[in-house]
Amino acid sequence: MPQLKRIWLTINPQAAQAWEALLKQAGLTVDRQVNYTLGLFENGELLATGSLFGSIIKAVAVAPTHRAENLLTPIIQGLLDRLDTLQQTHAFVYTKPATSRYFSALGFQNLVQTGQISLLEYGYPDFNDYLSFLRQHKRPGSAAAIVMNADPMTKGHLYLIEQAAQANPTVYVFVLSSQQAFFTAEQRLAMVKQATATLTNVVVLPTRGYLVSPATFPSYFLKDQADLNLAKQQALVDAQLFQYKLAPVLQINQRYVGTEPHSPVTAIYNQVLKATLAPTLKLQIVPRLTCAGQVISASAARRALQTRDFNSLEKLIPPTTINDVKECYDHGN
């Protein structure tokens, strides 16, 4: 009977080596962005593995010589038990379309499927609960949408929201709920709400993981690991979720994004998004706000915070949120 054990990748190099070998054997790229890993062992040999990154199930592999022995179930059950002890009753898994049926058989529900990626979810609250939540916040008539990380909220974000708010009856601002950010999801949501409090036609909503964040997008199962291909694949998943699942519920007919003059990755992301959303949804690409010749970006704001350069920070962050940003940062450190 194989035994389920935790693998400590950072402190057990021998186990980590066996783990990497198994992933490669299964045709996966080794992705160490995980924070909990389980292995099934028999006589010291690693037969199957699976990991968690937040509530995302990743790097699941079964040794080719031990397939059809139902080793996937104990791995997934072990990961779900771990989430249970963290009071997490919901999980996501990204996988290849060809293997998604194994997860479906375990009770995972399919959310999106593109040519190369399937995204499934397990547990509750689920996607239908999220849609009910959105319906509660629905304003009458058509609307535009913006998805942002707001880590932290900058004048650039505010400018993008204002542009959309002037041209549309309602603007839904989705703030990514991923915890892999400088500020927590709650802090970022609060910042955006506060900065847009005077804009009566702006509704700020959490994404609860239902829009894909580049920080959490796992790509280890894709053959082509080039940045541009990853951006393209992520854009396809994101666009499908947005277009077919979210947009109809809120009558969204336009999505706004900012340009990223120095990033070819964002450029390709926007390009794929535009092509996939057409013709049902229009993508409005708004040029970035600049300040003294520099584009305003959240990463510049984070740098200013880290060096406590409050003069630069004031140029980047809206006055309504600057104190909150400083306070959140000081409390967090």
Place this chain on the structure above:
Amino acid sequence: MEIKHSAHAGTLESSDLTVTLQPATAGISIALTSSVAKQFGDQIKQVVTVTLQKSGIQAATVKVNDKGALNCTIKARTIVAAYRAADKTDYDWEEINSWIN
């Protein structure tokens, strides 16, 4: 008993099932996933419904992911999910034994 919040019980192992209960306003509605739904779907739903009613639950949204569980397992998992959802830990075994068979 009354469902105060979502709760679940069970595992994904073969011959087991997971029962997830969520609060509802009226009635018991069950969404069932099972590879034997065609043969035993109605029976599984019947066992879950009766077990909930016997536990004093009149309203619930139920998700059942069945892996070929026997009736005794279905009853056991449903009872545990109901107690968890009602935040109750004092199992009244005498009362349960009076109707479980």
